[in-house]
Amino acid sequence: MINKKYLIVYLLMPVLIIAVFLFSLLIGSNEMSFFDVIKSLLGNTDENIVAIIKNIRFPRTIMACITGAGLAVSGCVFQAILKNSLADPFTLGISGGAVFGAVTAFVSGLATITSFFIPLCSFVGVILSVLIVYLLSMYKKFDPNAMILSGVVISYVFSSAVMLMFSLSPSYSIHAAFVWLMGSFSMIDERFLPFVVFVVLSGIIILSLSGNIINAISLGGEKSKTIGLNIERSIKILFIVASFITAVTVSFCGIIGFVGLMIPHIMRKIVDTNNIILIPACAFAGAIFLPLCDTLSRALFAPVLIPVGVITSIIGGLFFVFLLFKSERNI
Amino acid sequence: MIRIENITAGYLQQEVLKDVSCNIDNKDFFGIIGKNGAGKSTLLKVLCNLIKPYSGNVTIDNKNINSFLKRDFAKIISFSSQHIDISMPFTVSEFVMFGRYPYMNTLKIPSKNDYVVIDNIMNSLNIKNFAERKINKLSYGERQKVLIAQVLAQETNIIVFDEPTSHLDIGSQNKILEILRDLNEKYNKTIVLTLHDLNAAGEFCNKLTLMENGSICSCGTPEEVLNCKDIERVYNTNVVVKTNPISNKPYVIPVSRIKELRR
Structure with missing residues (x-):
């Protein structure tokens, strides 16, 4: 039983990642054959194709993989430490901070100077919101309910601030901000790619290794405090690591909803609650799901590119309805 | 040996325990009884260092429980609460x-x-x-x-249980308490537990503490603690205390309509 789970996670899923990766490189506005893709990865073919693959599709697909993995893992960790299966990477107000920062960049005109200001501002926004939620939770000794409540409050405060800015600014900057809000991989600067990959990957590795400690936290109650663990300190560290992963991905790709909520749910059905296997499983599943959605978003209404956030949210929404009815039947 | 000295403790500003002192010897099967809200669970939590008392000390073998590292403390005393969080169900x-x-x-x-x-x-x-x-x-x-x-x-010498027999039928209750008695007698574990069933407490524990409104009302052998006068006062009801003819332990029967019968 256990072996089967490990087989699925460590063998089947990496194969699927590679398949989705190649599929993602193959699909786009320029038609090309499967062999062209393979050849261009190996380095010998038509220069045009190499340029498209290497400079556009490859970074984009990598970014989609790493973002999907990061969001799924941080969602899974938030669900475990908050002991709430409705939590996701954005429950604790991260989205509010990110949107606030990014919209500030658009509205103030910083975004028109250089696009680098968008991720920078949104990152600063996230750090601000995480800091506030952290301080509020610290006051309540990192009680899950207090953390969720402070996250929700911060989200509201920031989104009101965003609404205020929208109502005071010209419509062209609002449109650009709206597109960013929906989440997209089309504006990625590939120079940041190594940084993002490094940060998110190390975060995922830390969280995967902490699986057993996360288990103890979601065990909850008084018992978790009597098995020699400093629960409060562990929650602090996990909260910071998971927030940081989300912060980095959100700053570059915008708010991509539902990945962090639905992937942990699906994987929990497949490999169960134990976080030591669940977290790597979520990482792989996120790295399969998001490039797939991104490819769909490019292909479905080609040549129009629709934001990937729209695709994930539609699929996520349908999945959620399904989950709701299924669990009702179980009762 | 566990020494609980002048403990005053509570939650936020509400004082639950008021100047509680008692000793638990090694290899005791120590039962804590009393009404709901008398402070039984709170006393267990103080003992396991889950809540910090406002004043007073708890020492285990003459070492203050605050001086232990969390990990070392977990090798000496283990705690089990009545509540299992099943929001993330494990196998x-x-x-x-x-x-x-x-x-x-x-x-x-x-x-x-x-x-x-x-x-x-x-x-x-x-x-x-x-x-x-x-x-x-x-x-x-x-x-x-x-x-x-x-x-x-956890392989600890001291085992603390908060109401291990609540929600159990009489057969399961006996089975659980027999397991605990085995641990106590064969493996020399010190067992500290809270119980609602006075008869089970009288039958299995070698020492009992009766709590009332956050303080200890009486402490000693079941024969000493389970006396008609104290039980009737603390639980505010009428009871008869008899001796079990087989085990020679006291048992308590509630009596209803005593006034009508007396008339």
């Missing part, structure tokens, strides 16, 4: 494995020995056959056994 073997955490490295990766220990424990409690079942799919009696297994995996 029975995963659940029992939590008891081994004090013995694991920083990342809490179980060793071969940890698996051997929990296997032996699950075998001895006859729960091995549902080791891979989810904890939330078990009956209350089975859950209680799993909680005992988890506590045993």
Whole structure:
């Protein structure tokens, strides 16, 4: 039983990642054959194709993989430490901070100077919101309910601030901000790619290794405090690591909803609650799901590119309805 | 030996324990009884260092419990509450494995020995056959056994149980208490527990403490503590205390309509 789970996670899923990766490189506005893709990865073919693959599709697909993995893992960790299966990477107000920062960049005109200001501002926004939620939770000794409540409050405060800015600014900057809000991989600067990959990957590795400690936290109650663990300190560290992963991905790709909520749910059905296997499983599943959605978003209404956030949210929404009815039947 | 000295404790500004002192000897089967809200669970939590008292000390073998490292403390005293959080349901073997955490490295990766220990424990409690079942799919009696297994995996000399027999039928209750008595008699474990069933308390415990409104009303052998006068006053009801002809332990029967009968 256990072996089967490990087989699925460590063998089947990496194969699927590679398949989705190649599929993602193959699909786009320029038609090309499967062999062209393979050849261009190996380095010998038509220069045009190499340029498209290497400079556009490859970074984009990598970014989609790493973002999907990061969001799924941080969602899974938030669900475990908050002991709430409705939590996701954005429950604790991260989205509010990110949107606030990014919209500030658009509205103030910083975004028109250089696009680098968008991720920078949104990152600063996230750090601000995480800091506030952290301080509020610290006051309540990192009680899950207090953390969720402070996250929700911060989200509201920031989104009101965003609404205020929208109502005071010209419509062209609002449109650009709206597109960013929906989440997209089309504006990625590939120079940041190594940084993002490094940060998110190390975060995922830390969280995967902490699986057993996360288990103890979601065990909850008084018992978790009597098995020699400093629960409060562990929650602090996990909260910071998971927030940081989300912060980095959100700053570059915008708010991509539902990945962090639905992937942990699906994987929990497949490999169960134990976080030591669940977290790597979520990482792989996120790295399969998001490039797939991104490819769909490019292909479905080609040549129009629709934001990937729209695709994930539609699929996520349908999945959620399904989950709701299924669990009702179980009762 | 556990020494509880002048403990005053509570939650936020509400004082629950008022200047409580008592001693628990090694190898005691120590039962705490009293009405709901008398402070029984709070006393257990203070003992396990789960809440800090406003004043007073708890020492174990003359060492203040605050002077232990968390991990070392978890090797001396294990605690099991009546409540299991099942929002993230684990399997029975995963659940029992939590008891081994004090013995694991920083990342809490179980060793071969940890698996051997929990296997032996699950075998001895006859729960091995549902080791891979989810904890939330078990009956209350089975859950209680799993909680005992988890506590045993911690291999501590002192075992603290908050109401191990609530929600149990009389057969399961006896079974659970017999397991605990075995641990007490054969493996010399000190057992501290809260109970609502006075007869079970009288039958199994060698020492009882009766609590009332956050202080200790009486403390001693079951024969001393389970006397008609104290029980009637604390529980505000009418009872008869008799002696069990087989075990020679006291038992308590509530009496209704005593006034009408007396008339």
